[in-house]
Amino acid sequence: MRFISGQIRNLQKRCFQTRADYEKWSSRMRETSMALPSGNTGTDVISRLQRVHARVEAPFLYSVSPISDRLRIFANSGNNAQSSSPYTSMLECMYPLSGIDHDGDRIPTDDLDILRASVSDFDSWSSFRLAKFYSDVDALTADVAYRHASSAPEADNIAFVTAGHYNSRKIHRTDVSKDIILRCYPTYVGGSSMEIRTDAIQTTEDENGAQVENLINVCFTCMVAVDKTTLRPIKNVIPKLSTSSTIEDSNEQHNDPEPDILQMRVEMAEQHNQIRKQRFASSMQLRGLSSSPPTQEEMFTIHALHQQILKGEENLPRVTQHTYKSSLVVYPEKRNVNGKLFGGFVMEQGHILAQYAADFYLHHHKNDKSSANTTTASTSRAIPLGLDEAIFLQPVSIGDHVTFEARVVHSTHRTCRVVVTVEVRSPSDRHSVPLRSNRLSFLFGGGDFPSQIVPDTYSEILMHVDAGRRSAVEGPMDEEVDLILSEKSLKEQANQ
Numbered sequence: 001m002r003f004i005s006g007q008i009r010n011l012q013k014r015c016f017q018t019r020a021d022y023e024k025w026s027s028r029m030r031e032t033s034m035a036l037p038s039g040n041t042g043t044d045v046i047s048r049l050q051r052v053h054a055r056v057e058a059p060f061l062y063s064v065s066p067i068s069d070r071l072r073i074f075a076n077s078g079n080n081a082q083s084s085s086p087y088t089s090m091l092e093c094m095y096p097l098s099g100i101d102h103d104g105d106r107i108p109t110d111d112l113d114i115l116r117a118s119v120s121d122f123d124s125w126s127s128f129r130l131a132k133f134y135s136d137v138d139a140l141t142a143d144v145a146y147r148h149a150s151s152a153p154e155a156d157n158i159a160f161v162t163a164g165h166y167n168s169r170k171i172h173r174t175d176v177s178k179d180i181i182l183r184c185y186p187t188y189v190g191g192s193s194m195e196i197r198t199d200a201i202q203t204t205e206d207e208n209g210a211q212v213e214n215l216i217n218v219c220f221t222c223m224v225a226v227d228k229t230t231l232r233p234i235k236n237v238i239p240k241l242s243t244s245s246t247i248e249d250s251n252e253q254h255n256d257p258e259p260d261i262l263q264m265r266v267e268m269a270e271q272h273n274q275i276r277k278q279r280f281a282s283s284m285q286l287r288g289l290s291s292s293p294p295t296q297e298e299m300f301t302i303h304a305l306h307q308q309i310l311k312g313e314e315n316l317p318r319v320t321q322h323t324y325k326s327s328l329v330v331y332p333e334k335r336n337v338n339g340k341l342f343g344g345f346v347m348e349q350g351h352i353l354a355q356y357a358a359d360f361y362l363h364h365h366k367n368d369k370s371s372a373n374t375t376t377a378s379t380s381r382a383i384p385l386g387l388d389e390a391i392f393l394q395p396v397s398i399g400d401h402v403t404f405e406a407r408v409v410h411s412t413h414r415t416c417r418v419v420v421t422v423e424v425r426s427p428s429d430r431h432s433v434p435l436r437s438n439r440l441s442f443l444f445g446g447g448d449f450p451s452q453i454v455p456d457t458y459s460e461i462l463m464h465v466d467a468g469r470r471s472a473v474e475g476p477m478d479e480e481v482d483l484i485l486s487e488k489s490l491k492e493q494a495n496q
Contacts, residue, residue: 016275022474032264033199033215034086034185049074049092051102058091061139064342070115071095072102084239089148090185093140095119098179120176123383125488127176130384131351133200133217138162138344140184141196141221148186154237159228162343163193166272168219168387173487178202188269189241192233195269196221219387220272284462287436294465302461305454317364317453319460322408324357330400341396346422349404350440354418357406358382358444361416365450382416382444383484388470390440400424403434409460410467411449414481417467418442445481
């Protein structure tokens with residue numbers, strides 16, 4: 001495999017150790033999104049997408065989404081099924097929120113109302129519910145993985161499991177009255193795993209009145225190929241991803257207008273893989289095979305926070321005050337095509353509980369009586385900004401008893417991070433040690449969070465330190481959230 005320069009290798013080694021590293025990654029992330037050609041001239045392979053049946057081409061999404069019949073699924077119409085390129089494996093899922101279908105027909109009012117109600121959020125900046133986005137991303141990435149592997153000789157013996165979702169960020173404001181597209185495509189294939197990227201896109205008009213695509217959200221997913229019988233990882237069975245700058249079908253040859261983009265995606269995927277390995281090697285998780293304690297400086301900071309509380313210098317919130325639980329029994333309608341709990345359900349429920357925790361934390365210092373008549377559903381809620389990571393440790397079976405626990409573990413004046421752990425418990429022995437199935441870390445913005453939160457237990461300290469490291473490097477900075485709040489305020493004033 002050819003790399004354009006050694007610069008990426010150095011960046012992989014540093015693994016976002018500085019803000020500049022992360023900003024460089026963020027810039028590349030935006031540059032490498034798969035976009036329709038300017039003006040939709042029809043010369044690029046993406047413009048030849050055709051509508052397909054979700055039940056056939058997106059069975060995971062079809063089996064778990066209650067609104068799948070109201071979504072529009074598109075796939076490449078080229079005839080070269082053996083071309084293992086991002087274009088031939090990609091799927092697009094369109095939410096026709098504008099009320100106009102892709103063929104120009106008007107969508108019935110009842111269907112449109114149900115569709116909008118199913119995905120809408122209360123926040124005017126993030127009006128497309130991120131919990132729903134992550135739920136559908138989990139299903140759609142599985143469909144793309146199987147679609148890509150369908151040409152493999154051992155395709156019938158391959159199953160895919162989700163290892164995790166990573167580095168998801170809300171980039172621009174969403175308008176729930178306009179169509180939203182989830183464009184899902186592979187970016188890299190390794191020995192037994194593959195990375196799949198999902199871009200959320202809306203179109204806007206430029207200064208000339210032309211329709212241009214706007215990247216509003218992104219998520220990277222790691223899928224692992226396993227043997228269907230043993231469920232153990234298997235190597236060298238996923239078709240290697242073509243990074244050629246040309247794509248051919250039976251009739252003509254199509255040139256990629258930006259041939260370097262494919263290689264840049266590969267380099268980013270390699271970088272993501274190195275970051276995950278380094279995070280695992282330097283993990284502070286007590287349950288991990290490799291576990292490292294916080295640094296002396298980090299522990300001194302925690303020590304100083306507790307000193308401030310004892311001296312009465314500041315009324316700081318504690319993690320234990322902003323910890324919330326939700327428990328449920330897994331019923332059959334939540335299963336995926338493999339007979340296990342649908343991972344997107346975990347993502348959705350985890351984000352809903354995290355939103356609940358962030359909303360209450362936003363108003364920690366406020367008097368409920370004085371603020372009850374001055375807040376709205378929008379201003380009283382934290383703004384969903386993304387996902388650091390969602391780790392899948394083991395599958396959850398139908399009939400299991402599951403507990404979600406959300407903790408606000410770190411904050412600045414404008415941001416907070418909420419860690420959600422998911423555990424499986426046995427009702428026959430309530431004192432048994434629960435089994436951890438998932439760990440999710442979500443990010444929220446707001447106008448007036450407490451500037452710090454104090455961890456008490458050692459487990460909370462580890463979460464706090466880890467989130468603090470991410471905040472210092474990956475942000476977002478308070479100034480960035482201020483811009484979002486300003487944009488949100490202007491939009492709400494215009495709607496009044």
